[in-house]
Amino acid sequence: MAIGDGRVYVGELDARLIALDQHTGKVLWSVQAEDPKLGYVIAMAPLYYGGLVITGFGGSDMGTRGRVKAYDARTGELRWTFYTVPGPGQFGHDTWPQNSEVWKHGGAAVWGQTPAVDPELGLIYFSSAGASHVADYVAHLANSGVADSGARPMIAGAILTSGFYDLGHRVSIWKDYYGSDVSKYAERSSLPGLLKTATPLLVTGAELDFELARTQMAELVAARAAAGKPVSPVLLPNHSHMSELYAVGTADESLSGPVLQFIRRVSAKKH
Secondary structure (H helix, E strand, O other): OEEEOOEEEEEOOOOEEEEEEOOOOOEEEEEEOOOHHHOOEOOOOOEEEOOEEEEEOEOHHHOOEOEEEEEEOOOOOEEEEEEOOOOOOOOOHHHOOOOOOHHHOOEOOOOOOOOEEEOOOOEEEOOOOOHHHHHHHHHHHHHHOOOOOOOOOOOOOEEEEOOOOOOOOOOOOOHHHHOOOHHHHHHHOOHHHHHHOOOOEEEEEEOOOOHHHHHHHHHHHHHHHHOOOOOOOEEEOOOOOOHHHHOOOOOOOOOHHHHHHHHHHHHHHOO
16 A cells, blocks of 8 residues: 555555545545456555556456556546557557557556656656566567667667566467467567577576476576577576565565676676
8 A cells, every 4th residue: 555645545456546544544535447357456555656646557467458557646536647568659669560459468567566766867667567578579679680780779688587488389378468379479489589689688587486487487598508698597596476576675685686786787888
């Protein structure tokens, strides 16, 4: 939950956002922020800042479209919406494959971790679901030649955390993203592009990850080594694909430590 302006703000799994009186618990306003029947949930504590209540929505595994919304803390009125996968006319849409409709159900849901705010810069920081989505983007740039052409957008580095990269030869559990046509999986898998890319990669996984994530990490590391582009993987003990991210910002630096080192190393090469 978040607290501000004498109110307590709570997001619920049915995608409602509610404001309560801090002293009495009386409901001051309630908005149905998204449709739970379409897979949307609020699975994070909202952020209160500057008279706004800001929240993301989970649901990537249901084929939802990632988004962050800001509501007026006093009235519950929607102030703005930011989509993590840009649609036509939105900034960044031209960096995705032409004639693609992935923006309609591209995942990259914003769930779990409350956004952070930098008051001095006026910026909000949040994480999205799916190392696969980052991998797909990096692979697309590599396959299209954009990443090495000097054309924008350039990626200084990519952090892949507990992701999947090879769709295999059977109908994927991620068919909501990639479809059920197995014959298309080879071209839709990010693995070939990740072997081409010159973008620095940090590949991490967790000891308690689900089996698919562990095997996919091992496959990517082995394939990069065979291609002469080795990466140094980071395996986090006593963590799952969720807890490794929840630990960021705490005394547990098993993930944040390597990420910070990676950022410093990549940044140093740019100067």
